[in-house]
Amino acid sequence: xxxxxxxxxxxxxxQALETVKQLVRIPSVAAKGEGIEETxxxxxxxxxxxxxxxxxxxTSGSPVVTASLDVxxxxxxxxxxxxxxxxxxxxxxxxxxxxxxxIRNGRLYGRGTADNxxxxxxxxxxxxxxxxxxxxxxxxxxxxVEGEEEIGSIHLSEFVEPNKHxxxxxxxxxxxxxxxxxxxxxxxLGLKGDFYVQLEVERLNRDVHSSTAxxxxxxxxxxxxxxxxxxxxxxxILIPGWYDDITPLxxxxxxxxxxxxxxxxxxxxxxxxxxxxxxLTGDKLKEVYYNGPTCCISGLTSGWQGKGSKTVLPAxxxxxxxxRIVEDMDPEDLLKKLRAHLDNQGFSDVxxxxxxxxxxxxxxxxxxxxxxxxxxxxxxFGHDLRVHITSPGSGPLYLFKDHVPMVSIGVSDYDSxxxxxxxxxxxxxxxxxxxxxxxxxxxxxxx
Amino acid sequence: xxxxxxxxxxxxxxQALETVKQLVRIPSVAAKGEGIEETxxxxxxxxxxxxxxxxxxxTSGSPVVTASLDVxxxxxxxxxxxxxxxxxxxxxxxxxxxxxxxIRNGRLYGRGTADNxxxxxxxxxxxxxxxxxxxxxxxxxxxxVEGEEEIGSIHLSEFVEPNKHxxxxxxxxxxxxxxxxxxxxxxxLGLKGDFYVQLEVERLNRDVHSSTAxxxxxxxxxxxxxxxxxxxxxxxILIPGWYDDITPLxxxxxxxxxxxxxxxxxxxxxxxxxxxxxxLTGDKLKEVYYNGPTCCISGLTSGWQGKGSKTVLPAxxxxxxxxRIVEDMDPEDLLKKLRAHLDNQGFSDVxxxxxxxxxxxxxxxxxxxxxxxxxxxxxxFGHDLRVHITSPGSGPLYLFKDHVPMVSIGVSDYDSxxxxxxxxxxxxxxxxxxxxxxxxxxxxxxx
Numbered sequence: 076x077x078x079x080x081x082x083x084x085x086x087x088x089x090q091a092l093e094t095v096k097q098l099v100r101i102p103s104v105a106a107k108g109e110g111i112e113e114t115x116x117x118x119x120x121x122x123x124x125x126x127x128x129x130x131x132x133x134t135s136g137s138p139v140v141t142a143s144l145d146v147x148x149x150x151x152x153x154x155x156x157x158x159x160x161x162x163x164x165x166x167x168x169x170x171x172x173x174x175x176x177x178i179r180n181g182r183l184y185g186r187g188t189a190d191n192x193x194x195x196x197x198x199x200x201x202x203x204x205x206x207x208x209x210x211x212x213x214x215x216x217x218x219x220v221e222g223e224e225e226i227g228s229i230h231l232s233e234f235v236e237p238n239k240h241x242x243x244x245x246x247x248x249x250x251x252x253x254x255x256x257x258x259x260x261x262x263x264l265g266l267k268g269d270f271y272v273q274l275e276v277e278r279l280n281r282d283v284h285s286s287t288a289x290x291x292x293x294x295x296x297x298x299x300x301x302x303x304x305x306x307x308x309x310x311x312i313l314i315p316g317w318y319d320d321i322t323p324l325x326x327x328x329x330x331x332x333x334x335x336x337x338x339x340x341x342x343x344x345x346x347x348x349x350x351x352x353x354x355l356t357g358d359k360l361k362e363v364y365y366n367g368p369t370c371c372i373s374g375l376t377s378g379w380q381g382k383g384s385k386t387v388l389p390a391x392x393x394x395x396x397x398x399r400i401v402e403d404m405d406p407e408d409l410l411k412k413l414r415a416h417l418d419n420q421g422f423s424d425v426x427x428x429x430x431x432x433x434x435x436x437x438x439x440x441x442x443x444x445x446x447x448x449x450x451x452x453x454x455x456f457g458h459d460l461r462v463h464i465t466s467p468g469s470g471p472l473y474l475f476k477d478h479v480p481m482v483s484i485g486v487s488d489y490d491s492x493x494x495x496x497x498x499x500x501x502x503x504x505x506x507x508x509x510x511x512x513x514x515x516x517x518x519x520x521x522x
Numbered sequence: 523x524x525x526x527x528x529x530x531x532x533x534x535x536x537q538a539l540e541t542v543k544q545l546v547r548i549p550s551v552a553a554k555g556e557g558i559e560e561t562x563x564x565x566x567x568x569x570x571x572x573x574x575x576x577x578x579x580x581t582s583g584s585p586v587v588t589a590s591l592d593v594x595x596x597x598x599x600x601x602x603x604x605x606x607x608x609x610x611x612x613x614x615x616x617x618x619x620x621x622x623x624x625i626r627n628g629r630l631y632g633r634g635t636a637d638n639x640x641x642x643x644x645x646x647x648x649x650x651x652x653x654x655x656x657x658x659x660x661x662x663x664x665x666x667v668e669g670e671e672e673i674g675s676i677h678l679s680e681f682v683e684p685n686k687h688x689x690x691x692x693x694x695x696x697x698x699x700x701x702x703x704x705x706x707x708x709x710x711l712g713l714k715g716d717f718y719v720q721l722e723v724e725r726l727n728r729d730v731h732s733s734t735a736x737x738x739x740x741x742x743x744x745x746x747x748x749x750x751x752x753x754x755x756x757x758x759i760l761i762p763g764w765y766d767d768i769t770p771l772x773x774x775x776x777x778x779x780x781x782x783x784x785x786x787x788x789x790x791x792x793x794x795x796x797x798x799x800x801x802l803t804g805d806k807l808k809e810v811y812y813n814g815p816t817c818c819i820s821g822l823t824s825g826w827q828g829k830g831s832k833t834v835l836p837a838x839x840x841x842x843x844x845x846r847i848v849e850d851m852d853p854e855d856l857l858k859k860l861r862a863h864l865d866n867q868g869f870s871d872v873x874x875x876x877x878x879x880x881x882x883x884x885x886x887x888x889x890x891x892x893x894x895x896x897x898x899x900x901x902x903f904g905h906d907l908r909v910h911i912t913s914p915g916s917g918p919l920y921l922f923k924d925h926v927p928m929v930s931i932g933v934s935d936y937d938s939x940x941x942x943x944x945x946x947x948x949x950x951x952x953x954x955x956x957x958x959x960x961x962x963x964x965x966x967x968x969x
Contacts, residue, residue: 106830106832107828107829107830161833162828164826225831225832225833267733271833278795279793279794281794281942282612282942283793284941284942285818285820285844286714286846286915286916287793288817288844288846289814289914290798291793291795291799292798292799293818295841296749296819298822299749299750299819300750303746303747308868346726346730346738347726347728348725348738351737352737352738352739355737363737369732371740372824373831373832373836374824374826375827376822376823377819377821377822378819378820379611379821380821381553381611382553383673384672384820384842384844384877385553385609385821385941386608386672386941387608387942389821394742395826397732397831399732399733399736430830467733467734468731469733494729494730494834495729495731
């Protein structure tokens, strides 16, 4: 009975957290190619313990783990997760080592707890709860767990292309989500795309004494000037045609957005800022948050970075630039526009290396599955989901959108610090997140 | 007899190189505060072995080592050297470890061999040669060896102020010099000043997920925009008033410069460039080389610098900016101008930390001591010195210029790679450099 499932999850939260810890202890950093096979194999064995049919799908990069349990039900629920994590650097800003998970203050700390090993585990344990309480699973279950989400899901299409049938389902739960700063559970119906490049300049055959800067070319200054040409102080991306394909938010979008409280003051305080860029607020803030592309420098490197001074003219300089993109922007086209812009500005010496790139995608807020998830949420958390038409974050939703209506909910919260030091999840959210999945499964059986 | 001194130096070159090695083995990196006391003490003991009166002068930073030998002669020769070295990073670009000196291809490799432990040693061994061959030293000798040249001699004035009498001499040999790319020995009569700052921006209380770049401020972009405001693509420094105090080269300067061959093609090939910035050549090149200030980015740091992608909006960004300055530019005034410029451009959030700063200085090419050094050079190398009215490099010559006419000559060459990986000196230059000092001493006795 569903009641038994819920009670089982209440009682076994600590054991479930042990599974999160087990996964977090393997530093599966896709950017470094570390711990990937080991984590994929561990996950596969976890799914096998549930009696699921599993497979490791090799790709040119990390393998994709799939698991399915066909109980002959009318409806099928699909989970999308990823077993890779972001690099944990800078290590010295962590209060406990990132790959040695630790519980304190009602939270579990460690790289990947929030993004997204905690979510994956919550879903696995919910299935287990049905089985351990002899409650018949009333829906078929599928898992797709990839190992390159944090590097742009660069090889996921190699799995998807020949396995489209596997993605077919009545509803899908995406990897992330949780409680906002005011405690309200949030759901995300779309994901922005990403276009992440490295820009590199090399102008000398080696670092030289900086006295030669009178006449030798400067790689870091070339990079500065090139980056300066990408975005101005008014936050306008200056690459010709960059905004051409963006569709403005519709009246229907605004009807949903009008219900969203951006919690501006709390959020500013949380990040330690007095104001947002350009003093964005209200609808203007919503517009860029939900439908604005970004041009963000995620890294800068050149020359001497140690203490004090080194009088050197560096041979090389490079930047990592993360462009978030919205629906209808095409990465291939954007790459051409970026190259043409740099060339036209005289920066043919700036080399572009493409790290990740995929388009944005959305599920309609009017889909009945979204209503069903909201009902389940209300039963556990006592309130309606705060539904966002899209997340400002990115993910390869575009590969799934034609096969299954997807909604992203999860066990994180506003203070989970994904991609940053001291990543964590609140244990209460983890427990209730498992219970919410159980209710969604139950609701689907009557759909 | 002088002939015995020369022969002794010929025969003992290898032993002298052992002394260089002994000094290079201590990584006396002032920027990191490493190996400083140890090297100062070792040098002091080397001078004591020559029977010199020595002293370690404490400063707020590295101690200054002085040594003097008063033989009651009419003339006094002063040497300025430094026992600190530049950081050796990036270590992986060294063919042999920087602090494990190694001889190959007729050269001695190691951090500090050229800048300037080889020079210091060549001067010590020349004094030793007079003593070992019972040749009476015909001039009084003084050494000033500081330990912070590579970080802008930031505390040298603490020694100089109460010890101005010690700097009084008839001629002085500065720390560096050697053979140009065509084998001609070069002498430098002046040094540019330096104004080296760190620019730092911090806009968030921690690194955050880059999806927030729609509305949260970007420290690296603030830094890019600020750096872009410092210098344009035409190499003009844009800080108002920056060029105000520069005195153009005089007719007398040009008479000296006309004799200098810049070896443009060989030098371009050496650095792996097809052309200099702005296609500088001929007199235009000489103008910036001898009398141009620079604005050089020596380092850039922000966010993710590892392999692949990390989708982060970094909280902080910083740059090391090395401004070389020419005669009559005043660092205190320049700091005010830089601060005012950043403020006026809206970059009050860019913090300036001052790492090193001192003015430029020159000795007149017409001073008889310069002629004497040229005569000595001709006797050893068979050609006139290529005299540069100033070096494009920097040093605290301004503290000495009122007390002693200084000329910089040394045992390096065009391929010595000061401040860069695989620093080295050619053993032939080291041997002949010692012999040239012996001849200078002899010439001074008849001056």
